[in-house]
Amino acid sequence: MSSSRLTDEDQAKVDRYLEQGVNQTSRRPFRMWALFGVIWLVLGGMMLVSYWIALRHGVI
Numbered sequence: 001m002s003s004s005r006l007t008d009e010d011q012a013k014v015d016r017y018l019e020q021g022v023n024q025t026s027r028r029p030f031r032m033w034a035l036f037g038v039i040w041l042v043l044g045g046m047m048l049v050s051y052w053i054a055l056r057h058g059v060i
């Protein structure tokens with residue numbers, strides 16, 4: 001038997017602790033499309049800045 005397994009008494013203590021709500025946080029639902037939009041805005045901004053720098057230095 002593995003030493004990492006909990007006894008029934010210890011498992012009951014862990015279950016009681018987790019049900020107390022001490023470590024539960026109310027969060028808004030994850031908005032994948034908002035994150036996707038922010039990533040695209042940041043990448044687009046970086047692209048425009050790099051394009052502007054290339055134009056100023058005569059690369060393009």
